[in-house]
Amino acid sequence: MSLLRAVLPGPGRLRGAGIPWSILRSYSSASAKEKAKRNATCERTELLEVLKARVKQLQATNVPEVTVNKVELAPVGNEKYQDPLQKVVARREEGESPARPSSWVQKLKEEMHIQKLKMGQTSPIAASELALEAEVEDKAKDKVKGKAKDKKSLKTPKTKVVAAWSQSHAGSHGVHGKPTVAAVKAGVKVPRRRVLDDKESSQFKILQQTVQSNLECFLFLQQPEEAERFLLMYHRSPAKRKLLNVSAYNVVMRSWARKGRLQRINRLFSMLERAGLRPNLDSYAAALECMGRNPFSTKAIWRFMQQLKHDGFHVDELFQKCLFEEDEKEKVLKAIRMIHPNYELPPAPSSQTCNSSLLQDFYSKEKMLPYPKLDFSAQELRECFQKQLELEMNNTITIESVESSKPLTPQALKARKLLATLRSQWHDSVLQALQKSKHNMSKLKTASKYNVLYPYLCLLPEDEYVGIMLEMLNTLSPQGESLAVLAKELGSKVYNRYITQRKLHSGQLEKLREVYEDYIQLLAKDSQPAKYLPREYWEKLVAEAGFGPSLTLKSCSWSYMLLMRLGMHMLELLVQAVKMPRNILNPRLEPRLIPALYHIYSFRSSWQVGLIKPHPVFSQIMSDAAETMLTFNSSAIPMLCPPVPWTSPNFGAFVLNDTTLMRFVDGAVQHQLLLEQCPLVNLHPVLDALNQLGNCAWKINQPVLDIIISIFNDKGNEKLDIPPPISEAPMPPAAPSNPSSLNKAQKHELLLYKKKAAEMHSLRMDALYKLSIANYVRDKVFWFPHNMDFRGRTYPCPPYFNHLGNDVTRAILLFAEGRPLGPKGLDWLKIHLINLTGLKKNNSLQERLEYANEIMEEILDSADHPLTGRKWWMNTDEPWQALACCMEVAKASRSPDPAAYISHFPVHQDGSCNGLQHYAALGRDLIGAISVNLMPCSVPQDVYSAVARQVEELRKKDAEHGVKIAQVLQGFISRKVVKQTVMTVVYGVTRYGGRLQMEKRLKEIDDFPEEYLWEASHYLVKQVFNGIKEMFSATRDIQNWLTESAKLIAQSGRTVEWVTPLGLPIVQPYYRSKSTVLNCSMQNLSVKSTSSNQKPDTVKQKNAFPPNFIHSLDSTHMMLTALHCLRQGLTFVSVHDCYWTHALTVDVMNEVCRQQFVALHSEKILQDLSEFMLEKYCSPDRETRAPWQKKLMEQLSNVPKTGELDLKNVMDSTYFFS
């Protein structure tokens, strides 16, 4: 014992004579376990005996032998480079403290290490985890195994001793400074086995998904041997076998079936049986396909058919449910016809019709109108499709940026040349690095060493991987980007290209093209009108072509972890491989290669983020070169042909690009699952609405675009929201020669400058992307395919340029289709113009029109001389849209017959405080309804002013009663102060958040006494809430009811789910996040994972329910309006609660919008919600005895009472949407 004490450093010595490295290493592993072993003192004495014996035994070992052993053992540590380290340590020891008999301790330590690793290995689960974890550990283990065999004699002491030793170290390190007996608290640490019995655990699911996608890679690569080897690796280990399900076996069967190898399939069938699994339809399809490929005896086919029936399947089901690729279907059919020569394919299932009461009219065949035609011939549309297809086949597109019109400087030319040289070098070095890493991985074939990433690096041609990596270099901002973001980007790019490849290889694209060419008939002007919706027409065509469900790709998406891992691997290769000479910009420096990218940590108070930054020299070259080509993913460009209609949650939008019906946050799979479980017919209304929005054709407003580009390429204009270039940024404070000599104020100034510059850069880039894409499609007609978020709010898929953008982007968009203005069209254009200015908000439509006529001269001047005239348009709320509208008004009013003037201009109608409108309608709040324009009034009502008035009254009362703060606030309560809070009440703002908003507003008022800020904001938010409560009494009740219900549901461990009146299932994706650490050599990444079995985040579930529910209602209202506008033949698009149509049809749209609002709220929305949730969360078969269950039931059944409002009034309210 005393020996041991001598070796261990006293806590006070920092360095002393040098502590052996290895001791420190194991020392750490010991102390970490210190806490876990506090009890169990009974074994103490026994252990002490063993320890003493062990010490004696070890002391007896002579030194030379130990030294040899040490070197031999060196690589045992978890990293290969420990070896030289050990040697150095040994040298240090000898030199500095030769007398110290430390080597045996060290040996013991290492032995302990071995033991631990061995223990790890005996746990089979640990090994299976390694499918995802770093392979490095595997290597270590194997080495240990090898070495340990030779050392049987030393290994005899049991694990217990080792554990005890570690304990004694820990103890000595602690407070008391003495490794007393008491410190050697026994407690053998059994390696914690993670039980995977729970098949629901998220870890398990991720692993299962990874196995599946791995097997699919092999299928794609046509490597059945590899697939089988991989499968066997799991099948043979009893623990790992749990990860395999039928579909894993099926994938292997399919890859053998393609080769026609029946014995292999037979073998897999028997493996299935041994694993206790039952073959499913896909298994039989694979077997039959195989037999269709190779003429086998009909007996074998009989046998399989027999078994198929025995398992309770029907032959027809094969063709109704299986997703076939390539010629699989034909082969299966061939096999079946070998024994049933007259077998006919089952008829396509008759399509069902949605029976929602809201859409009875819409779906009734009698009232159906032919689908509106586009202004294109079939031939033209075919060409459009071809262009779109080419675009998507290339995955990316490189376009000229709008900056390209600027002249080139000699400096730029030089920099571009330099970049070209560097890039070709980088291409080679990255390719080499990739090949090398693949080569290294390919050598690891045994189960334990297997690298999961290998197949994923084989899916695409190597050049594509290199291309993806080098692309990243071009877009990296000088400020750098976090590793996690980059890794995800790289990983998903590979995934997307793989999916494209699969669609090409599986013949899915050919089938799609065939259907699409026929689908064009529905839209082309030179074909027969057809009374179908796009989705119905598409389904009909698919059925006629006999493709069945096989148009959908049978695909298993890659898990988020896998994407990250793949991305990290590529990032590591990139950072290692991309180097450049240091002296490029400064020839005086000595020439040597430095990395062009570097990895650095950025520290944010208590956490750290890894960043990848370009070297300043590289950034400098990039900025000098001022390259004008931009590369985008093909899905960033609007579609050049009408989108593929959504027919299922997995199919629609782009031709090749993978798009999901519902957007979701990273790693969340709940929505997709829910949608897949939902009967497809329930989704029809939503799919049809999305198709309707996506089918709107657009074009560019070229004159406006040209003006914007000219300002953009000049110096920008912050007031007009055109971001200026970086060169326009304020000059940085005097360049510091020695930055550490700066004083605090200077540092602060410099920091502000950097922040400003970074901000400007990102704004500028955003605008550059938008304008460049717009410029690229300036002569084309294009479409925005739509999808939605989890509440059903719809969004266009292309991310940069779309009609949801800011004023600038909205101003350059026009409907491709033109309609005459009609009798009232010009008036609507004028009213729309005044709406855009933000003036005359509280005036009637007539007054706005009159005002427009009054200032006609200004309008015409703006239209004719936008940059040189009086610039009236610049001082409006939405200047660019106002300018565009001025031009339209000018053109229309100057045309000989304004009513016949063909206008492409979208006119908007906005819901006034749409969230509160829905609340007021839900609660039938009379006063509230008036204030949000649900009731007819001669002038528009303004809810913010109404609340401000209410608050002012309450304040007056309080002031009279001598409340100090109410007196202080005299004269400060205005519409502006309360607006934000009122607006956000709908979205569930809390008192806390509301107070902060108030404080901000009050701070903006110059003469408000600062010392009262807190008290005043506190008082105000209370009064605003009271004011709203009085006006919207039922609204508050409903909000509280929703919140409370969500709270109880979340507390019972479930997530809040509901179904919109249109039948869209919704689940709130808020879970207590759990992060998994991804071990990568560059940096450990903590990846947040969500999965359905995780506990819900009660706070978020509860706070977000009311706003999400209201959003699901407003999206429903929008979709209903969209569908019914379609029936009226209107062009319709929406930006959430802002609806767009032609000037001609504004009145019709308004009517439809009001009708649908009334229809929607005439449904028993809250009752339905209550019933749905009661059934979902309080079904009688669950134990109803629990008190929480009763409480929940009571809460859910207790639907809040509503007020007296007669909804029909909405029909006559002019300012409901205006």
Add this chain to the structure above:
Amino acid sequence: MLAGRAPPGAAGCCRRLLAATLAAGLRPLLRGPPPCWATARRAAGQWPSPGLRVPEAAEAERLVQQVQQTSVAVRRFIACPRLARTVQRCLQSGASPGSPPVLLECEPGPGVLTRTLLNAGVRVVALESNPAFLPNLQSLENSLDGQLKVIYGDFCRLDPLVTGTLKPPAICSEKLFETMGVAAVPWRADSPVKIFGILPQSKERLRLWRHLFALYECSSIYRYGRAELNVFISEKEYKVLTGKPGNASAYQAITVLFQLGCEIQLLHMEPWSSFLTNSKNGGLAIPKSVRLPNDHLCLVRLTPQQNLFTGGLNPTNSAIFIFMVKQCLAKPKSRLIDRLNSWSLDNSSQLLRELEIPENAQTRNVYPEDYKRLFEALQNTNIFTETWWHDEIFETVRNINL
């Protein structure tokens, strides 16, 4: 290093006392030691004991409860006279003749320790942030002849970085030191002032970082010389500060920097339960710790090293040094050489050889002194002057300070 051991059952004793007083009602308190003792000390340059009555634990507790409503954050107080005496002895231990003449006591609260210190003849400046405690302390101040000075201020909000006028209890060190009557001394001189406080556990690590930055920049209290800090910190933080290279959970960037920057002495360990808190439910609010023991508060003496600014390190470039250490230890299992290489250094292996640091060393196995030597060596290369370090360093400094 004085590896102190907690006196057995200090907490238990407090509780017993408390129980006894509660049961028997308050007994008349004893006066301090006889005056002859005081004269003896006065001769040694100390104040005579004023013989103050030190309130019993229960009394202090009542006092704290009275002001509870006015404070938000959890504070800990020394309420037990016995603990106060222990602390007082610790503070005076190892005092050389040249030891600082004044002790700054932060957040005295009910003043149990203050009285104990005064009785022991120490000149005390009390810095209290809660106005509710001030009247009591001020009347004590008035009853004495300059031995106690009370200042309204918050040590945790000393020299805040935000610009604009300081709103009390935020306070600037200039004013504080002026009031204390302490003048700046050169770095190598003895420490000009002794400071005692209990570090609040909310954002404890950040507060330690702030001190570290002040120390390395010679700003704030360290502008006046090597101020000696005696603070109660949680045991887990103590373990981190004194972590040894290679220790996976304890050896961190802050460890390296503190061990280089200060001499770290453990004066005393006291269970959490010995302290009185102002929490409403009477809970102890002990921060959780998973991997490190955390059963005590540790009284630690942090004396800045005399030789800190030798070699290439000086207050102006120290931010770079701090940043370098943080970069290295962000992933403690990574190899030092990989880190160096990622900073565009091509001769890193030669550099390490010259420094006799094993080429394959993981960053968590490198000694604090070696980091300093590495920094000194790196200063001769141009990596710190090549632009990209600066932005990051600014960011880091700013993030820590705000």
